[in-house]
Amino acid sequence: MTNTRIAGGLAALGLMFVSTAASASITVDHTVANQLFGLDTGVMLEDFDAVDSPFTTFSGNLRGPLVSIYNVTDSAPPAYIGAGAILARGQGGNTYSADPTRYASVQRDTVSTLSVRDGAYLTDFSFYMGSPDAYNRVTFNYIGGSQVLDGANIWSGPAFGGDRAKGFRVYYDFGGAKVTSIVFSTGASNAFEFDGLAGTVAVPEPATWTMMIMGFGVAGAKLRRRRTAIA
Helix, strand or coil: CCHHHHHHHHHHHHHHHHHHHHCCCCEEEEEEECCCCCCCCCEEEECCCCCECCCEEEECCEECCCCCCEECCCCCCCECCCCCCEEEECCCCCEEEECCCCEEEECCCCEEEEEECCCCEEEEEEEEEECCCCCCEEEEEECCEEEEEECHHHHCCCCCCCCCCCEEEEEEECCCCCEEEEEEECCCCCCEEEEEEEEEEECCCHHHHHHHHHHHHHHHHHHHHHHHHHC
16 A cells, blocks of 8 residues: 555545534434433433542532522522422522522633543533523533534523523433533623533443554554655
């Protein structure tokens, strides 16, 4: 095999991966109101209380656990109607049924990140969010690129304007993208509250990695031998 043919083959392989990444489109599949526990698809990865997947890590600000009555100041626990729910009171004095467990609260000009450990990636994702705001943002980083969803695009619904009585699980279709991290952020206002990060983690088999490494090693050896022969 000539140097040109090898280089051409590697270039074609690279273009294939670039093309696949470029065509990825992450969209909202569906939402389920009040679904803090129980899942339509995937498994629970991080619930900030008892579940902590060995395949993922989370960094960011957490609040709770909470007791009734919880007075909301700069962060509102996600709304929840069910066993163990507490009564939360907002700044205006209004009350709503809320999740008493620990939850993530992204404060102004900060971020929280769910990362998948090296070698693994997410093929789908869902999370439970509360009091959705137009200034909330989710960035999906996948192999070959990234995609940002702002405001109502996060949950594919109306602008709730921070209505604390709204709580629902959002399910995403990755369109074939292999997501390695998800960043949650907000603007100059508080806050972005969520709980129950879930999804499906794909872990490449050791044999697959071995074959890939051997393949690139053989290609590299051929290139070196070709250069030596030319010299």
